[in-house]
Amino acid sequence: MSRRALTLLVAGFLALTLALISAVLPVPYVVLSPGPTENTIGDVKGKPVISISGHQTYPTEGKLSLVTVAYQGGPDNRLDLLTALRGWVDPTVAVVPEEAIFPKTSTLKEVEEQNTQEMTDSQQSATAAALNALKIPIQKAVSVAETDKGQPADGKLKPGDEITAVDGTPVAELESVAAAVQKHKPGEPVRFTVKRGTASTDVTITTARSDEGKALVGVRMQSAYKFPFKVDISVGQVGGPSAGLMFSLGIYDKLTPGGITGGKSVAGTGTIDPNGNVGPIGGIEQKMVGARSAGATIFLTPSGNCADAVRAVPKGLRLVKVETLEGAVKAMDALRTGSGDVPACPAS
Structure with missing residues:
Protein backbone atom coordinates (compact mmCIF):
# COMPACT_ATOMS: atom_id res chain seq x y z
CA MET A 1 0.00 0.00 0.00
CA SER A 2 1.33 3.43 -0.93
CA ARG A 3 2.06 6.05 1.71
CA ARG A 4 -0.72 8.27 0.33
CA ALA A 5 -3.29 5.49 0.46
CA LEU A 6 -2.21 4.63 4.01
CA THR A 7 -2.50 8.27 5.05
CA LEU A 8 -6.02 8.50 3.59
CA LEU A 9 -7.02 5.26 5.31
CA VAL A 10 -5.75 6.45 8.70
CA ALA A 11 -7.38 9.85 8.26
CA GLY A 12 -10.67 8.23 7.30
CA PHE A 13 -10.50 5.90 10.30
CA LEU A 14 -9.79 8.81 12.65
CA ALA A 15 -12.65 10.84 11.16
CA LEU A 16 -15.04 7.93 11.57
CA THR A 17 -13.88 7.35 15.14
CA LEU A 18 -14.35 11.02 16.01
CA ALA A 19 -17.81 11.00 14.41
CA LEU A 20 -18.84 7.93 16.43
CA ILE A 21 -17.50 9.42 19.65
CA SER A 22 -19.28 12.71 18.96
CA ALA A 23 -22.55 10.88 18.32
CA VAL A 24 -22.60 9.37 21.80
CA LEU A 25 -21.31 12.43 23.66
CA PRO A 26 -23.91 13.86 26.08
CA VAL A 27 -25.32 17.26 25.11
CA PRO A 28 -27.28 19.77 27.28
CA TYR A 29 -30.56 19.54 25.38
CA VAL A 30 -33.99 18.05 26.05
CA VAL A 31 -36.29 16.46 23.48
CA LEU A 32 -39.99 17.28 23.90
CA SER A 33 -42.44 14.87 22.28
CA PRO A 34 -46.22 14.22 22.36
CA GLY A 35 -47.20 12.66 25.67
CA PRO A 36 -50.26 10.64 26.69
CA THR A 37 -53.77 12.07 26.83
CA GLU A 38 -56.31 11.46 29.59
CA ASN A 39 -60.08 11.86 29.31
CA THR A 40 -61.09 14.02 32.28
CA ILE A 41 -64.65 12.68 32.19
CA GLY A 42 -63.38 9.10 31.90
CA ASP A 43 -61.35 6.64 33.94
CA VAL A 44 -57.67 5.87 34.40
CA LYS A 45 -56.98 2.26 35.41
CA GLY A 46 -60.61 1.83 36.45
CA LYS A 47 -60.69 4.98 38.60
CA PRO A 48 -62.52 8.16 37.53
CA VAL A 49 -60.19 11.05 36.75
CA ILE A 50 -62.73 13.33 38.45
CA SER A 51 -64.76 12.02 41.39
CA ILE A 52 -67.48 14.16 42.96
CA SER A 53 -69.30 13.24 46.16
CA GLY A 54 -71.84 15.20 48.19
CA HIS A 55 -73.49 16.81 45.16
CA GLN A 56 -75.67 15.56 42.32
CA THR A 57 -73.79 14.58 39.16
CA TYR A 58 -74.96 13.73 35.66
CA PRO A 59 -73.91 11.28 32.92
CA THR A 60 -71.33 12.48 30.38
CA GLU A 61 -70.44 11.43 26.85
CA GLY A 62 -67.58 11.83 24.42
CA LYS A 63 -64.17 12.96 25.61
CA LEU A 64 -62.68 16.05 27.25
CA SER A 65 -59.02 15.11 27.14
CA LEU A 66 -56.06 16.81 28.73
CA VAL A 67 -52.83 16.57 26.78
CA THR A 68 -49.24 16.28 27.94
CA VAL A 69 -45.67 16.62 26.74
CA ALA A 70 -43.10 13.91 27.39
CA TYR A 71 -39.42 14.76 27.68
CA GLN A 72 -36.18 12.89 27.14
CA GLY A 73 -32.93 14.09 28.66
CA GLY A 74 -32.12 16.25 31.64
CA PRO A 75 -29.23 16.76 34.08
CA ASP A 76 -29.33 13.16 35.33
CA ASN A 77 -29.90 11.54 31.93
CA ARG A 78 -28.27 13.63 29.22
CA LEU A 79 -29.08 13.08 25.55
CA ASP A 80 -26.44 11.94 23.13
CA LEU A 81 -25.77 14.10 20.09
CA LEU A 82 -27.31 11.59 17.67
CA THR A 83 -30.64 11.61 19.53
CA ALA A 84 -30.65 15.40 19.54
CA LEU A 85 -29.94 15.49 15.80
CA ARG A 86 -32.81 13.09 15.12
CA GLY A 87 -35.07 15.38 17.13
CA TRP A 88 -34.06 18.42 15.12
CA VAL A 89 -35.28 16.81 11.89
CA ASP A 90 -38.52 15.38 13.36
CA PRO A 91 -41.36 17.94 12.99
CA THR A 92 -43.41 16.33 15.77
CA VAL A 93 -40.83 16.99 18.48
CA ALA A 94 -38.84 19.95 19.76
CA VAL A 95 -35.26 20.11 20.95
CA VAL A 96 -34.72 22.82 23.56
CA PRO A 97 -31.81 23.83 25.80
CA GLU A 98 -31.73 21.83 29.01
CA GLU A 99 -32.00 24.94 31.18
CA ALA A 100 -35.36 25.80 29.59
CA ILE A 101 -36.81 22.83 31.47
CA PHE A 102 -34.30 22.47 34.29
CA PRO A 103 -33.07 25.93 35.39
CA LYS A 104 -29.51 25.99 36.67
CA THR A 105 -30.78 27.63 39.85
CA SER A 106 -32.92 24.56 40.69
CA THR A 107 -32.17 20.91 41.33
CA LEU A 108 -34.02 18.12 39.53
CA LYS A 109 -35.89 17.38 42.75
CA GLU A 110 -36.93 21.01 43.09
CA VAL A 111 -38.23 21.07 39.51
CA GLU A 112 -40.26 17.91 40.12
CA GLU A 113 -41.63 19.31 43.39
CA GLN A 114 -42.60 22.54 41.64
CA ASN A 115 -44.42 20.61 38.90
CA THR A 116 -46.31 18.61 41.52
CA GLN A 117 -47.28 21.78 43.41
CA GLU A 118 -48.39 23.46 40.20
CA MET A 119 -50.63 20.48 39.43
CA THR A 120 -52.16 20.63 42.93
CA ASP A 121 -52.74 24.38 42.62
CA SER A 122 -54.20 23.88 39.14
CA GLN A 123 -56.73 21.38 40.45
CA GLN A 124 -57.80 23.78 43.21
CA SER A 125 -58.16 26.66 40.74
CA ALA A 126 -60.01 24.45 38.25
CA THR A 127 -62.52 23.36 40.88
CA ALA A 128 -63.01 26.95 42.04
CA ALA A 129 -63.48 28.14 38.45
CA ALA A 130 -66.11 25.48 37.69
CA LEU A 131 -68.06 26.16 40.88
CA ASN A 132 -67.86 29.93 40.37
CA ALA A 133 -69.19 29.48 36.83
CA LEU A 134 -72.12 27.49 38.25
CA LYS A 135 -72.76 30.08 41.00
CA ILE A 136 -72.03 27.51 43.71
CA PRO A 137 -70.72 29.39 46.79
CA ILE A 138 -67.19 28.60 47.95
CA PHE A 227 -65.64 23.65 48.72
CA PRO A 228 -69.17 22.66 49.82
CA PHE A 229 -68.65 19.12 48.54
CA LYS A 230 -65.74 16.86 47.67
CA VAL A 231 -64.01 16.95 44.28
CA ASP A 232 -61.11 14.54 43.78
CA ILE A 233 -58.88 14.63 40.69
CA SER A 234 -56.46 11.80 39.96
CA VAL A 235 -54.16 11.69 36.91
CA GLY A 236 -51.12 9.82 38.17
CA GLN A 237 -47.70 11.32 37.42
CA VAL A 238 -48.86 14.29 35.32
CA GLY A 239 -47.44 17.59 36.60
CA GLY A 240 -47.64 21.29 35.85
CA PRO A 241 -50.55 23.72 35.52
CA SER A 242 -51.59 23.28 31.88
CA ALA A 243 -54.50 20.86 32.44
CA GLY A 244 -56.51 23.45 34.39
CA LEU A 245 -58.99 24.26 31.62
CA MET A 246 -59.80 20.62 30.91
CA PHE A 247 -60.23 19.84 34.63
CA SER A 248 -62.69 22.73 34.90
CA LEU A 249 -64.67 21.57 31.88
CA GLY A 250 -64.75 18.01 33.22
CA ILE A 251 -66.08 19.18 36.59
CA TYR A 252 -68.59 21.51 34.89
CA ASP A 253 -69.78 18.68 32.64
CA LYS A 254 -70.33 16.30 35.54
CA LEU A 255 -72.28 18.91 37.53
CA THR A 256 -74.65 19.87 34.71
CA PRO A 257 -77.33 17.82 32.92
CA GLY A 258 -76.62 16.84 29.32
CA GLY A 259 -73.11 16.17 28.05
CA ILE A 260 -71.38 19.27 26.72
CA THR A 261 -69.35 17.44 24.04
CA GLY A 262 -72.27 16.06 22.05
CA GLY A 263 -70.33 12.80 21.92
CA LYS A 264 -67.34 14.40 20.20
CA SER A 265 -63.70 13.74 21.05
CA VAL A 266 -62.42 17.06 22.34
CA ALA A 267 -58.94 17.80 23.65
CA GLY A 268 -57.44 21.00 24.93
CA THR A 269 -55.00 22.76 27.17
CA GLY A 270 -54.53 25.95 29.15
CA THR A 271 -53.97 27.17 32.67
CA ILE A 272 -56.96 28.52 34.57
CA ASP A 273 -57.47 30.82 37.53
CA PRO A 274 -60.39 30.73 40.00
CA ASN A 275 -62.19 33.41 37.96
CA GLY A 276 -62.11 31.21 34.87
CA ASN A 277 -59.44 33.06 32.88
CA VAL A 278 -57.48 30.75 30.57
CA GLY A 279 -53.73 31.27 30.11
CA PRO A 280 -51.17 30.04 27.54
CA ILE A 281 -48.93 27.03 27.99
CA GLY A 282 -45.77 25.52 26.52
CA GLY A 283 -45.39 22.64 24.07
CA ILE A 284 -48.54 23.44 22.08
CA GLU A 285 -47.19 21.74 18.92
CA GLN A 286 -46.50 18.45 20.68
CA LYS A 287 -49.81 18.57 22.53
CA MET A 288 -51.77 18.96 19.29
CA VAL A 289 -49.98 15.99 17.75
CA GLY A 290 -50.77 13.90 20.83
CA ALA A 291 -54.42 14.99 20.75
CA ARG A 292 -54.87 14.11 17.08
CA SER A 293 -53.12 10.76 17.52
CA ALA A 294 -55.60 9.98 20.31
CA GLY A 295 -58.54 10.67 17.98
CA ALA A 296 -59.47 14.23 18.93
CA THR A 297 -61.09 16.34 16.21
CA ILE A 298 -61.46 19.55 18.23
CA PHE A 299 -58.69 21.28 20.16
CA LEU A 300 -59.45 24.02 22.71
CA THR A 301 -56.56 26.46 22.31
CA PRO A 302 -55.65 29.33 24.65
CA SER A 303 -55.77 32.56 22.67
CA GLY A 304 -52.15 33.23 23.66
CA ASN A 305 -51.08 30.05 21.85
CA CYS A 306 -53.07 30.58 18.65
CA ALA A 307 -50.20 32.02 16.59
CA ASP A 308 -48.01 28.96 17.20
CA ALA A 309 -50.92 26.53 16.92
CA VAL A 310 -52.11 27.60 13.45
CA ARG A 311 -48.61 27.09 12.05
CA ALA A 312 -48.43 23.48 13.19
CA VAL A 313 -52.00 22.18 13.51
CA PRO A 314 -52.29 18.54 12.36
CA LYS A 315 -54.71 17.69 9.57
CA GLY A 316 -58.19 16.89 10.86
CA LEU A 317 -57.89 18.93 14.08
CA ARG A 318 -60.11 22.01 14.44
CA LEU A 319 -58.70 24.79 16.60
CA VAL A 320 -61.16 26.59 18.90
CA LYS A 321 -59.85 29.76 20.53
CA VAL A 322 -60.53 29.99 24.27
CA GLU A 323 -60.02 32.90 26.65
CA THR A 324 -62.30 31.95 29.57
CA LEU A 325 -64.12 28.93 30.95
CA GLU A 326 -67.41 30.61 30.11
CA GLY A 327 -66.22 31.07 26.53
CA ALA A 328 -65.18 27.42 26.31
CA VAL A 329 -68.62 26.27 27.50
CA LYS A 330 -70.34 28.54 24.96
CA ALA A 331 -68.09 27.21 22.19
CA MET A 332 -68.92 23.63 23.18
CA ASP A 333 -72.64 24.47 23.14
CA ALA A 334 -72.30 25.94 19.64
CA LEU A 335 -70.39 22.90 18.39
CA ARG A 336 -72.93 20.54 19.89
CA THR A 337 -76.04 22.32 18.62
CA GLY A 338 -74.64 23.59 15.35
CA SER A 339 -75.78 27.13 16.15
CA GLY A 340 -73.87 30.15 17.40
CA ASP A 341 -70.33 31.34 16.86
CA VAL A 342 -67.34 29.12 17.47
CA PRO A 343 -64.22 31.28 18.00
CA ALA A 344 -61.34 30.12 15.83
CA CYS A 345 -57.62 30.84 15.99
CA PRO A 346 -56.99 33.36 13.19
CA ALA A 347 -54.74 32.32 10.34
CA SER A 348 -51.30 33.88 10.60
Whole structure:
Protein backbone atom coordinates (compact mmCIF):
# COMPACT_ATOMS: atom_id res chain seq x y z
CA MET A 1 0.00 0.00 0.00
CA SER A 2 1.33 3.43 -0.93
CA ARG A 3 2.06 6.05 1.71
CA ARG A 4 -0.72 8.27 0.33
CA ALA A 5 -3.29 5.49 0.46
CA LEU A 6 -2.21 4.63 4.01
CA THR A 7 -2.50 8.27 5.05
CA LEU A 8 -6.02 8.50 3.59
CA LEU A 9 -7.02 5.26 5.31
CA VAL A 10 -5.75 6.45 8.70
CA ALA A 11 -7.38 9.85 8.26
CA GLY A 12 -10.67 8.23 7.30
CA PHE A 13 -10.50 5.90 10.30
CA LEU A 14 -9.79 8.81 12.65
CA ALA A 15 -12.65 10.84 11.16
CA LEU A 16 -15.04 7.93 11.57
CA THR A 17 -13.88 7.35 15.14
CA LEU A 18 -14.35 11.02 16.01
CA ALA A 19 -17.81 11.00 14.41
CA LEU A 20 -18.84 7.93 16.43
CA ILE A 21 -17.50 9.42 19.65
CA SER A 22 -19.28 12.71 18.96
CA ALA A 23 -22.55 10.88 18.32
CA VAL A 24 -22.60 9.37 21.80
CA LEU A 25 -21.31 12.43 23.66
CA PRO A 26 -23.91 13.86 26.08
CA VAL A 27 -25.32 17.26 25.11
CA PRO A 28 -27.28 19.77 27.28
CA TYR A 29 -30.56 19.54 25.38
CA VAL A 30 -33.99 18.05 26.05
CA VAL A 31 -36.29 16.46 23.48
CA LEU A 32 -39.99 17.28 23.90
CA SER A 33 -42.44 14.87 22.28
CA PRO A 34 -46.22 14.22 22.36
CA GLY A 35 -47.20 12.66 25.67
CA PRO A 36 -50.26 10.64 26.69
CA THR A 37 -53.77 12.07 26.83
CA GLU A 38 -56.31 11.46 29.59
CA ASN A 39 -60.08 11.86 29.31
CA THR A 40 -61.09 14.02 32.28
CA ILE A 41 -64.65 12.68 32.19
CA GLY A 42 -63.38 9.10 31.90
CA ASP A 43 -61.35 6.64 33.94
CA VAL A 44 -57.67 5.87 34.40
CA LYS A 45 -56.98 2.26 35.41
CA GLY A 46 -60.61 1.83 36.45
CA LYS A 47 -60.69 4.98 38.60
CA PRO A 48 -62.52 8.16 37.53
CA VAL A 49 -60.19 11.05 36.75
CA ILE A 50 -62.73 13.33 38.45
CA SER A 51 -64.76 12.02 41.39
CA ILE A 52 -67.48 14.16 42.96
CA SER A 53 -69.30 13.24 46.16
CA GLY A 54 -71.84 15.20 48.19
CA HIS A 55 -73.49 16.81 45.16
CA GLN A 56 -75.67 15.56 42.32
CA THR A 57 -73.79 14.58 39.16
CA TYR A 58 -74.96 13.73 35.66
CA PRO A 59 -73.91 11.28 32.92
CA THR A 60 -71.33 12.48 30.38
CA GLU A 61 -70.44 11.43 26.85
CA GLY A 62 -67.58 11.83 24.42
CA LYS A 63 -64.17 12.96 25.61
CA LEU A 64 -62.68 16.05 27.25
CA SER A 65 -59.02 15.11 27.14
CA LEU A 66 -56.06 16.81 28.73
CA VAL A 67 -52.83 16.57 26.78
CA THR A 68 -49.24 16.28 27.94
CA VAL A 69 -45.67 16.62 26.74
CA ALA A 70 -43.10 13.91 27.39
CA TYR A 71 -39.42 14.76 27.68
CA GLN A 72 -36.18 12.89 27.14
CA GLY A 73 -32.93 14.09 28.66
CA GLY A 74 -32.12 16.25 31.64
CA PRO A 75 -29.23 16.76 34.08
CA ASP A 76 -29.33 13.16 35.33
CA ASN A 77 -29.90 11.54 31.93
CA ARG A 78 -28.27 13.63 29.22
CA LEU A 79 -29.08 13.08 25.55
CA ASP A 80 -26.44 11.94 23.13
CA LEU A 81 -25.77 14.10 20.09
CA LEU A 82 -27.31 11.59 17.67
CA THR A 83 -30.64 11.61 19.53
CA ALA A 84 -30.65 15.40 19.54
CA LEU A 85 -29.94 15.49 15.80
CA ARG A 86 -32.81 13.09 15.12
CA GLY A 87 -35.07 15.38 17.13
CA TRP A 88 -34.06 18.42 15.12
CA VAL A 89 -35.28 16.81 11.89
CA ASP A 90 -38.52 15.38 13.36
CA PRO A 91 -41.36 17.94 12.99
CA THR A 92 -43.41 16.33 15.77
CA VAL A 93 -40.83 16.99 18.48
CA ALA A 94 -38.84 19.95 19.76
CA VAL A 95 -35.26 20.11 20.95
CA VAL A 96 -34.72 22.82 23.56
CA PRO A 97 -31.81 23.83 25.80
CA GLU A 98 -31.73 21.83 29.01
CA GLU A 99 -32.00 24.94 31.18
CA ALA A 100 -35.36 25.80 29.59
CA ILE A 101 -36.81 22.83 31.47
CA PHE A 102 -34.30 22.47 34.29
CA PRO A 103 -33.07 25.93 35.39
CA LYS A 104 -29.51 25.99 36.67
CA THR A 105 -30.78 27.63 39.85
CA SER A 106 -32.92 24.56 40.69
CA THR A 107 -32.17 20.91 41.33
CA LEU A 108 -34.02 18.12 39.53
CA LYS A 109 -35.89 17.38 42.75
CA GLU A 110 -36.93 21.01 43.09
CA VAL A 111 -38.23 21.07 39.51
CA GLU A 112 -40.26 17.91 40.12
CA GLU A 113 -41.63 19.31 43.39
CA GLN A 114 -42.60 22.54 41.64
CA ASN A 115 -44.42 20.61 38.90
CA THR A 116 -46.31 18.61 41.52
CA GLN A 117 -47.28 21.78 43.41
CA GLU A 118 -48.39 23.46 40.20
CA MET A 119 -50.63 20.48 39.43
CA THR A 120 -52.16 20.63 42.93
CA ASP A 121 -52.74 24.38 42.62
CA SER A 122 -54.20 23.88 39.14
CA GLN A 123 -56.73 21.38 40.45
CA GLN A 124 -57.80 23.78 43.21
CA SER A 125 -58.16 26.66 40.74
CA ALA A 126 -60.01 24.45 38.25
CA THR A 127 -62.52 23.36 40.88
CA ALA A 128 -63.01 26.95 42.04
CA ALA A 129 -63.48 28.14 38.45
CA ALA A 130 -66.11 25.48 37.69
CA LEU A 131 -68.06 26.16 40.88
CA ASN A 132 -67.86 29.93 40.37
CA ALA A 133 -69.19 29.48 36.83
CA LEU A 134 -72.12 27.49 38.25
CA LYS A 135 -72.76 30.08 41.00
CA ILE A 136 -72.03 27.51 43.71
CA PRO A 137 -70.72 29.39 46.79
CA ILE A 138 -67.19 28.60 47.95
CA GLN A 139 -65.11 29.94 50.82
CA LYS A 140 -61.62 31.35 50.41
CA ALA A 141 -58.79 30.67 52.82
CA VAL A 142 -55.05 31.27 53.17
CA SER A 143 -52.58 28.44 53.55
CA VAL A 144 -48.82 28.24 54.06
CA ALA A 145 -46.93 27.11 50.95
CA GLU A 146 -43.48 27.23 52.53
CA THR A 147 -41.29 29.24 54.89
CA ASP A 148 -37.97 30.89 54.06
CA LYS A 149 -35.06 29.10 55.65
CA GLY A 150 -33.50 31.04 58.51
CA GLN A 151 -36.37 33.51 58.75
CA PRO A 152 -38.62 33.91 61.85
CA ALA A 153 -41.42 31.66 60.52
CA ASP A 154 -39.02 28.80 59.75
CA GLY A 155 -39.93 25.84 61.96
CA LYS A 156 -42.96 27.61 63.44
CA LEU A 157 -45.35 27.67 60.51
CA LYS A 158 -45.59 24.54 58.38
CA PRO A 159 -46.64 23.89 54.75
CA GLY A 160 -50.37 23.16 54.72
CA ASP A 161 -51.17 25.29 57.77
CA GLU A 162 -54.33 27.32 57.22
CA ILE A 163 -53.96 30.83 58.59
CA THR A 164 -57.36 31.73 60.02
CA ALA A 165 -56.49 34.89 62.00
CA VAL A 166 -53.67 37.36 62.66
CA ASP A 167 -53.57 39.03 66.08
CA GLY A 168 -57.08 37.72 66.66
CA THR A 169 -58.57 39.23 63.49
CA PRO A 170 -60.01 36.64 61.04
CA VAL A 171 -58.38 36.59 57.59
CA ALA A 172 -59.31 34.89 54.32
CA GLU A 173 -57.20 36.79 51.77
CA LEU A 174 -53.45 36.87 51.14
CA GLU A 175 -53.52 40.66 51.22
CA SER A 176 -55.17 40.66 54.64
CA VAL A 177 -52.40 38.56 56.17
CA ALA A 178 -49.67 40.71 54.63
CA ALA A 179 -51.35 43.92 55.76
CA ALA A 180 -51.72 42.63 59.33
CA VAL A 181 -48.01 41.77 59.53
CA GLN A 182 -47.05 45.16 58.08
CA LYS A 183 -48.85 46.92 60.93
CA HIS A 184 -46.01 45.78 63.18
CA LYS A 185 -42.55 47.22 63.51
CA PRO A 186 -39.54 44.93 63.00
CA GLY A 187 -38.81 43.10 66.23
CA GLU A 188 -42.43 43.09 67.40
CA PRO A 189 -44.33 39.81 67.89
CA VAL A 190 -47.24 38.84 65.64
CA ARG A 191 -49.73 36.13 66.57
CA PHE A 192 -50.97 33.72 63.92
CA THR A 193 -53.94 31.46 64.52
CA VAL A 194 -53.53 28.40 62.32
CA LYS A 195 -55.52 25.28 61.63
CA ARG A 196 -53.14 22.33 61.48
CA GLY A 197 -54.99 19.17 60.63
CA THR A 198 -58.09 19.26 62.82
CA ALA A 199 -56.55 21.33 65.60
CA SER A 200 -56.39 25.11 65.91
CA THR A 201 -53.40 26.69 67.60
CA ASP A 202 -51.78 30.09 68.13
CA VAL A 203 -48.22 30.65 66.92
CA THR A 204 -46.37 33.81 68.00
CA ILE A 205 -43.49 34.93 65.79
CA THR A 206 -41.12 37.84 66.39
CA THR A 207 -40.76 39.79 63.16
CA ALA A 208 -37.45 40.57 61.45
CA ARG A 209 -36.53 43.57 59.32
CA SER A 210 -36.85 43.35 55.54
CA ASP A 211 -34.48 45.08 53.12
CA GLU A 212 -37.08 47.85 52.89
CA GLY A 213 -37.12 48.23 56.68
CA LYS A 214 -40.54 46.63 57.14
CA ALA A 215 -41.67 43.79 59.40
CA LEU A 216 -40.93 40.36 57.97
CA VAL A 217 -41.75 36.80 59.07
CA GLY A 218 -40.59 34.90 55.96
CA VAL A 219 -43.68 32.91 54.97
CA ARG A 220 -44.89 32.20 51.47
CA MET A 221 -48.65 31.88 51.27
CA GLN A 222 -51.18 30.69 48.72
CA SER A 223 -54.92 30.99 48.30
CA ALA A 224 -56.92 27.93 49.29
CA TYR A 225 -60.58 27.13 48.96
CA LYS A 226 -63.20 25.37 51.03
CA PHE A 227 -65.64 23.65 48.72
CA PRO A 228 -69.17 22.66 49.82
CA PHE A 229 -68.65 19.12 48.54
CA LYS A 230 -65.74 16.86 47.67
CA VAL A 231 -64.01 16.95 44.28
CA ASP A 232 -61.11 14.54 43.78
CA ILE A 233 -58.88 14.63 40.69
CA SER A 234 -56.46 11.80 39.96
CA VAL A 235 -54.16 11.69 36.91
CA GLY A 236 -51.12 9.82 38.17
CA GLN A 237 -47.70 11.32 37.42
CA VAL A 238 -48.86 14.29 35.32
CA GLY A 239 -47.44 17.59 36.60
CA GLY A 240 -47.64 21.29 35.85
CA PRO A 241 -50.55 23.72 35.52
CA SER A 242 -51.59 23.28 31.88
CA ALA A 243 -54.50 20.86 32.44
CA GLY A 244 -56.51 23.45 34.39
CA LEU A 245 -58.99 24.26 31.62
CA MET A 246 -59.80 20.62 30.91
CA PHE A 247 -60.23 19.84 34.63
CA SER A 248 -62.69 22.73 34.90
CA LEU A 249 -64.67 21.57 31.88
CA GLY A 250 -64.75 18.01 33.22
CA ILE A 251 -66.08 19.18 36.59
CA TYR A 252 -68.59 21.51 34.89
CA ASP A 253 -69.78 18.68 32.64
CA LYS A 254 -70.33 16.30 35.54
CA LEU A 255 -72.28 18.91 37.53
CA THR A 256 -74.65 19.87 34.71
CA PRO A 257 -77.33 17.82 32.92
CA GLY A 258 -76.62 16.84 29.32
CA GLY A 259 -73.11 16.17 28.05
CA ILE A 260 -71.38 19.27 26.72
CA THR A 261 -69.35 17.44 24.04
CA GLY A 262 -72.27 16.06 22.05
CA GLY A 263 -70.33 12.80 21.92
CA LYS A 264 -67.34 14.40 20.20
CA SER A 265 -63.70 13.74 21.05
CA VAL A 266 -62.42 17.06 22.34
CA ALA A 267 -58.94 17.80 23.65
CA GLY A 268 -57.44 21.00 24.93
CA THR A 269 -55.00 22.76 27.17
CA GLY A 270 -54.53 25.95 29.15
CA THR A 271 -53.97 27.17 32.67
CA ILE A 272 -56.96 28.52 34.57
CA ASP A 273 -57.47 30.82 37.53
CA PRO A 274 -60.39 30.73 40.00
CA ASN A 275 -62.19 33.41 37.96
CA GLY A 276 -62.11 31.21 34.87
CA ASN A 277 -59.44 33.06 32.88
CA VAL A 278 -57.48 30.75 30.57
CA GLY A 279 -53.73 31.27 30.11
CA PRO A 280 -51.17 30.04 27.54
CA ILE A 281 -48.93 27.03 27.99
CA GLY A 282 -45.77 25.52 26.52
CA GLY A 283 -45.39 22.64 24.07
CA ILE A 284 -48.54 23.44 22.08
CA GLU A 285 -47.19 21.74 18.92
CA GLN A 286 -46.50 18.45 20.68
CA LYS A 287 -49.81 18.57 22.53
CA MET A 288 -51.77 18.96 19.29
CA VAL A 289 -49.98 15.99 17.75
CA GLY A 290 -50.77 13.90 20.83
CA ALA A 291 -54.42 14.99 20.75
CA ARG A 292 -54.87 14.11 17.08
CA SER A 293 -53.12 10.76 17.52
CA ALA A 294 -55.60 9.98 20.31
CA GLY A 295 -58.54 10.67 17.98
CA ALA A 296 -59.47 14.23 18.93
CA THR A 297 -61.09 16.34 16.21
CA ILE A 298 -61.46 19.55 18.23
CA PHE A 299 -58.69 21.28 20.16
CA LEU A 300 -59.45 24.02 22.71
CA THR A 301 -56.56 26.46 22.31
CA PRO A 302 -55.65 29.33 24.65
CA SER A 303 -55.77 32.56 22.67
CA GLY A 304 -52.15 33.23 23.66
CA ASN A 305 -51.08 30.05 21.85
CA CYS A 306 -53.07 30.58 18.65
CA ALA A 307 -50.20 32.02 16.59
CA ASP A 308 -48.01 28.96 17.20
CA ALA A 309 -50.92 26.53 16.92
CA VAL A 310 -52.11 27.60 13.45
CA ARG A 311 -48.61 27.09 12.05
CA ALA A 312 -48.43 23.48 13.19
CA VAL A 313 -52.00 22.18 13.51
CA PRO A 314 -52.29 18.54 12.36
CA LYS A 315 -54.71 17.69 9.57
CA GLY A 316 -58.19 16.89 10.86
CA LEU A 317 -57.89 18.93 14.08
CA ARG A 318 -60.11 22.01 14.44
CA LEU A 319 -58.70 24.79 16.60
CA VAL A 320 -61.16 26.59 18.90
CA LYS A 321 -59.85 29.76 20.53
CA VAL A 322 -60.53 29.99 24.27
CA GLU A 323 -60.02 32.90 26.65
CA THR A 324 -62.30 31.95 29.57
CA LEU A 325 -64.12 28.93 30.95
CA GLU A 326 -67.41 30.61 30.11
CA GLY A 327 -66.22 31.07 26.53
CA ALA A 328 -65.18 27.42 26.31
CA VAL A 329 -68.62 26.27 27.50
CA LYS A 330 -70.34 28.54 24.96
CA ALA A 331 -68.09 27.21 22.19
CA MET A 332 -68.92 23.63 23.18
CA ASP A 333 -72.64 24.47 23.14
CA ALA A 334 -72.30 25.94 19.64
CA LEU A 335 -70.39 22.90 18.39
CA ARG A 336 -72.93 20.54 19.89
CA THR A 337 -76.04 22.32 18.62
CA GLY A 338 -74.64 23.59 15.35
CA SER A 339 -75.78 27.13 16.15
CA GLY A 340 -73.87 30.15 17.40
CA ASP A 341 -70.33 31.34 16.86
CA VAL A 342 -67.34 29.12 17.47
CA PRO A 343 -64.22 31.28 18.00
CA ALA A 344 -61.34 30.12 15.83
CA CYS A 345 -57.62 30.84 15.99
CA PRO A 346 -56.99 33.36 13.19
CA ALA A 347 -54.74 32.32 10.34
CA SER A 348 -51.30 33.88 10.60
